[in-house]
Amino acid sequence: MFAPATKAGDAWTRMLGRRFDSASDIVVGDGDGRLYGLVSVERLLAADPGATLAELADRDPPVVAPGMDQEIAAWHAVQHGESSLAIVDPSGRFKGLVPRRRLLRVLLEEHDEDMARLGGYLRGSKAAGSAAEESIGRRFAHRMPWLLLGLLGAMMSAGIVASFEERLAANVALAFFLPGVVYMADAVGTQTEAVVVRGLSVGVSIRRLTRGESITGLIIGAAMALAFFPFALLYGDPRVALTAAVSLFAACSVASVLAMALPWALNRLGRDPAFGSGPLATVVQDLVSITVYLLTAMLIVT
Amino acid sequence: MFAPATKAGDAWTRMLGRRFDSASDIVVGDGDGRLYGLVSVERLLAADPGATLAELADRDPPVVAPGMDQEIAAWHAVQHGESSLAIVDPSGRFKGLVPRRRLLRVLLEEHDEDMARLGGYLRGSKAAGSAAEESIGRRFAHRMPWLLLGLLGAMMSAGIVASFEERLAANVALAFFLPGVVYMADAVGTQTEAVVVRGLSVGVSIRRLTRGESITGLIIGAAMALAFFPFALLYGDPRVALTAAVSLFAACSVASVLAMALPWALNRLGRDPAFGSGPLATVVQDLVSITVYLLTAMLIVT
Numbered sequence: 001m002f003a004p005a006t007k008a009g010d011a012w013t014r015m016l017g018r019r020f021d022s023a024s025d026i027v028v029g030d031g032d033g034r035l036y037g038l039v040s041v042e043r044l045l046a047a048d049p050g051a052t053l054a055e056l057a058d059r060d061p062p063v064v065a066p067g068m069d070q071e072i073a074a075w076h077a078v079q080h081g082e083s084s085l086a087i088v089d090p091s092g093r094f095k096g097l098v099p100r101r102r103l104l105r106v107l108l109e110e111h112d113e114d115m116a117r118l119g120g121y122l123r124g125s126k127a128a129g130s131a132a133e134e135s136i137g138r139r140f141a142h143r144m145p146w147l148l149l150g151l152l153g154a155m156m157s158a159g160i161v162a163s164f165e166e167r168l169a170a171n172v173a174l175a176f177f178l179p180g181v182v183y184m185a186d187a188v189g190t191q192t193e194a195v196v197v198r199g200l201s202v203g204v205s206i207r208r209l210t211r212g213e214s215i216t217g218l219i220i221g222a223a224m225a226l227a228f229f230p231f232a233l234l235y236g237d238p239r240v241a242l243t244a245a246v247s248l249f250a251a252c253s254v255a256s257v258l259a260m261a262l263p264w265a266l267n268r269l270g271r272d273p274a275f276g277s278g279p280l281a282t283v284v285q286d287l288v289s290i291t292v293y294l295l296t297a298m299l300i301v302t
Numbered sequence: 303m304f305a306p307a308t309k310a311g312d313a314w315t316r317m318l319g320r321r322f323d324s325a326s327d328i329v330v331g332d333g334d335g336r337l338y339g340l341v342s343v344e345r346l347l348a349a350d351p352g353a354t355l356a357e358l359a360d361r362d363p364p365v366v367a368p369g370m371d372q373e374i375a376a377w378h379a380v381q382h383g384e385s386s387l388a389i390v391d392p393s394g395r396f397k398g399l400v401p402r403r404r405l406l407r408v409l410l411e412e413h414d415e416d417m418a419r420l421g422g423y424l425r426g427s428k429a430a431g432s433a434a435e436e437s438i439g440r441r442f443a444h445r446m447p448w449l450l451l452g453l454l455g456a457m458m459s460a461g462i463v464a465s466f467e468e469r470l471a472a473n474v475a476l477a478f479f480l481p482g483v484v485y486m487a488d489a490v491g492t493q494t495e496a497v498v499v500r501g502l503s504v505g506v507s508i509r510r511l512t513r514g515e516s517i518t519g520l521i522i523g524a525a526m527a528l529a530f531f532p533f534a535l536l537y538g539d540p541r542v543a544l545t546a547a548v549s550l551f552a553a554c555s556v557a558s559v560l561a562m563a564l565p566w567a568l569n570r571l572g573r574d575p576a577f578g579s580g581p582l583a584t585v586v587q588d589l590v591s592i593t594v595y596l597l598t599a600m601l602i603v604t
Contacts, residue, residue: 012318019348024326024402041343046321077406100326104379104406139518143493150489151526154482155533158546161478162537168477172470175477176463179484180456183588187452187581191445216441224453231457235464244460279489286485 001029001094002053004036009049011039022099025061025084028053035086035094037061063088066095071110074103146279153283157290164294167301173237174297177244178290180228181251185289186282188220189255193281196263206264217256225249239301247296251289258285303331303396304355306338311351313341324401327363327386330355337388337396339363365390368397373412376405448581455585459592466596469603475539476599479546480592482530483553487591488584490522491557495583498565508566519558527551541603549598553591560587 002011011026026044028036037057047056062076063086077085077098085098098106161168161178168174192213199209225245232241262281304313313328328346330338339359349358364378365388379387379400387400463470463480470476494515501511527547534543564583 015347016314016351017348020344023344023347042322042325045317045325046319049318100402100406104402104409107406107409136514136517136521139514140521143522146493147489147522147526150486151529154486154530157481157485158478158534158537161481162475165474165478169474172467172474173464175470175480176460176467178477179459179463179480179588179592182481182484183459183584184452184456187449187584190581191448212438212441215438219438219442220445220449224449227453228456232460235460279492282485282489286481290481
């Protein structure tokens, strides 16, 4: 750490011959151990040797608190022109520097993790190159937990549909639209999840996310229902067509709320919100959509 | 670019007072414009002023050809200890340097793109922070293309199920297991997609991916079918239970093949393989799974 009054030329002389883990930015601090600012190596090179570090320093570098999530921290740094990241405790004391090169690795690891979770793996810390070359036994083992959850979900879905057996037997056309409604609600939910998971992992607050996504979900649900109704009428029974349209609206709306609630709840519990997307979310969404569809059928097809 | 015989101290003297876009690594080249190696700023700082750049240089820095995909290039750099990336044409001539700080932005953009495509957006170049704060009209517009594709898929699914109306009316229990089989095949496909998309985007060849994933798909399908059969028997008709189990095996196996074929085909066409995951893949998978289930029912439930 250099004092603000240090001349650029002197800073160079003192750095020469010393080993640094990274030399992308130099730290300028006052006597109390408080951060004054950062000077990038590019700026220091270009400077007049007589200029003081106080003149050269970026007084507003990206700063994070000691316990901050590394993905949010990396995001701050990139927003700030790929600078290094200063760690400063609540009392303003400088605690350390995350160099640019380290940020690169952090972002890459987070990318693999998010991708793996969306894809349905329990652990995401493996590099993609190695995940693609794992032994078959390991591939199987990595996927098993989510697949067992999925199997449980599939069994529950059979139970739910079976409990509406009489109604289905009386009007088999109800079975025609069930897969489509489940699929559409899932698609709407997945889109919302992508926004929410990404937003939460870079530090956007859930409140800012919720309103926009809820209204978007309602509009999409209404648009889908209106477009689907005339098509469903082609299959005859208008009550069944109405069931399809109403449940499409309801299931899409519920899906966008669920897609926000799961990552939010996980975030509150201190888990990675990305766990609330992918397989877990899909199982929950599908079971809810099936239930919404069949309850709607009960109300409309008497 | 410095000659290999340049002394470290002289290199510093010549760099001082000049402006660089990035000064993380300096380029050492021979007289012909061929790359000799890179010297990191950290290594140059720590060096004895009398040492030559030839002694300090990393002779084997990460190198890419001019037209290489930026995500694969960034991946190479990170694998190589977060160095800068040298661009060298086929004849060995040095064409330029991608500095570390630029790699950070590249990786972040690619991350957003992959996430957006898995999530079902047409374009992924928006930063996540802004995507989470878009107006409702823009949110709606960004999702519409995939949602319309989904609606078309939902209509086709209704058509397929309806064409098996007689058989469903004769044995309504067939409807119980359809959502579960569709869901499981989708889950298996999504996991394979995540491996394949990530593998292709960092340059793993499709051949290395195919064998492991195909066999994994078969094993998973068999395991799911064995686990599901006794459960399905609880609902009575053993032929329907057999339909569920056999079609679960078939649909999961087909799903893992489809999940490789779509990203591969897009990659061959020069498109981002990530487009082969997410909504497009799910629509295709679901329609195939429904068809597999109902055809299996035709063969087994006479």
